[in-house]
Amino acid sequence: MSFDPDALRAEFPALSQTGTVYLDNAATTHKPQAVLAAMTRFYQQDNANVHRGAHRLSARATRAFEGARHQLAEFLNAPASEEVIFTGGTTDGMNLLASSLGQMVLTPGDSVLIDGWAHHASIVPWQQAALRAGAQLVPIPLSERGDLDEAAFMALLQDKPKVVVLTQICNALGSRTPLARWLPLARQAGALTVVDGAQAVGHEPVDLQRLGCDFYAFSGHKMYGPTGIGVLWGRADLLDAMPPYRFGGEMIHKVSFEQTSFNTLPFKFEAGTPAIAQAIGLGAAAHWLQQQDRAAMARHEAQLLARARTGLSQLDGVTLYSAFDDNVGALAFNLDGEHHQDVGIWLDQAGIAVRCGHHCCQPLMQQLGIRGSCRMSVAAYNSEEEIEAFLAALNDYQEFLYDDA
Ligand SMILES: Cc1ncc(COP(=O)(O)O)c(C=O)c1O
Known part of the structure; x- marks a missing residue:
């Protein structure tokens, strides 16, 4: 290589x-020919809806779409591919998580810690989830040196926050949050940990089993993939326990006018027709990166x-x-x-x-x-x-x- x-x-x-x-690559990257070709090939040769057709095109489209999920699980070293939820991007993933996990774990008086250089895509969904629950969003301030204040973080952990949201790499500065030290501290304090990896995935390999967070969100378009697609990865036991976020086709098991039972992971969180070509493009971007x-x-x-x-x-x-x-x-x-x-x-x-x-x-x-x-x-x-x-x-x-x- x-x-x-x-x-x-x-x-x-x-x-x-x-x-x-x-x-301006932190905003979005350009796309390599391999990604463009994978998306064009899908539209020209396999175009059909996924998971629901009796015909061979639908089977091919489903194979390509689910193949992309497997590719991403491998790219992230995720324990299982059903933990890879396709989203519209980091913002969409954070909204899903803040809404669903927030509903499950936040109660009045709780706190959610968030780093002081977080993107609005992390701040606003968690702020709104905290408001809905009567909880509080608490920022981890910057130190005099301009990094995140570790002493302040340790002190804030004493208050036993329910959730700690950390930005792996700050988009505005390029600075790193010390995840290797901070994630274990947050977990020891009993918090669930959420990482915004939007600015990391395009620059360095991500090994989720090594990182040791509970949830990880990113966007495809910042790692040489298409817009309109991203991933929310989460621990299967937590995703299983969380309520669905959006409702409709594909995320159901059985529907009557009185009640609905929900599908298993990952489909429970993927209502409606997914962004099929984009997911395939993102799978191609992950594959392309793995070859570099x-x-x-x-x-x-x-x-x-x-x-x-x-x-x-x-x-x-x-x-x-x-x-x-x-x-x-x-x-x-x-x-x-x-x-x-x-x-x-x-x-x-x-x-x-x-x-x-x-x-x-x-x-x-x-x-x-x-x-x-x-x-x-x-x-x-x-x-x-x-x-x-x-x-x-x-x-x-x-x-x-x-x-x-
Ligand atoms: C650190 C970080 N988080 C979240 C986002 C939001 O990503 P998207 O707009 O793709 O949802 C960005 C985008 O710039 C980002 O840099």
């Missing part, structure tokens, strides 16, 4: 066709970020919010005195795509004392030349400002 950044890049048609230096040298991909991404970090720190008047050099995927920054949107527009005019704003992390922005930032984020197909182009465009911007003064 070898990693050749140029060869990998050539597998992504959008990179040559859009003519953009794409540094992921350690080499991660090293390449780390080198790109290190170069961007050095380049940014050499520019005058740059505030870097990504404080640690083990950041994954993303760097956040502002140019002093400049609105982040203005910087984004300048970069766009230079053909460089970054994200500007609050990154769906308004509580984090409040803690940092800013309204927003620019964020550049890399994937394995990015090149050193692209990082140089990004730095050169920022340098030009500063020269333009200086000339204007």
Whole structure:
């Protein structure tokens, strides 16, 4: 297994066709030909609904769809494939969990702990579930150093939270939550643990049996797969005990006008026709990633970020919010005195795509004392030349400002 950044890049048609230096990978990644082909093949050769047809096309579609579930179970090293629930993405998975698990375990006076750099997709569903139950959502604050405050976390665990929700890698900063230390602490305190893995799955292998959480949610489109599909993985005993979230076809066992009994896992949580082609595309993305040298991909991404970090720190008047050099995927920054949107527009005019704003992390922005930032984020197909182009465009911007003064 070898990693050749140029060869990998050539597998992504959008990179040559859009003519953009794409540094907005934390928002969504481009898709390799293998994923595009799997989805087109499904529509051209196997298109039918799943689990319900008497005909051979439906059997083929079902095989491909359930094959994708198996592929994802293997990709995640999940104990069983029926624990892999297809969702619309991380947001959808968190809504399912907060609604269903929240209904099962939260009672008045309970607390749910959540890290201070969580995405709105985690914060809002759990906040609303807590409100419905008369419970409280409690944030784990940032420390002076800019990471999550471990002492505060330990102190908050004394209150015996029912659920602890942790973001594996913060999308706004690229910082890591120390899951290897924190998940055992949360479980020792008797909490159920939920991990938002949206920003991790595309950058590093995830081994659920090693990680030791109770639930794990992510989106396909951030790991080279399609939009509209993601996974919520959960421990089978918990998923079995949880009430269904959405109701309709496929999730039932028996229906009368008086009552309904529900299907087994994973179907209990997959009401209606699923996103079949997208699930197959996500299975193809998982397979594609499993065939790559992921350690080499991660090293390449780390080198790109290190170069961007050095380049940014050499520019005058740059505030870097990504404080640690083990950041994954993303760097956040502002140019002093400049609105982040203005910087984004300048970069766009230079053909460089970054994200500007609050990154769906308004509580984090409040803690940092800013309204927003620019964020550049890399994937394995990015090149050193692209990082140089990004730095050169920022340098030009500063020269333009200086000339204007
Ligand atoms: C850390 C994190 N969690 C959740 C989400 C929400 O993902 P989606 O919009 O695919 O549901 C994102 C998307 O940016 C994210 O970065």
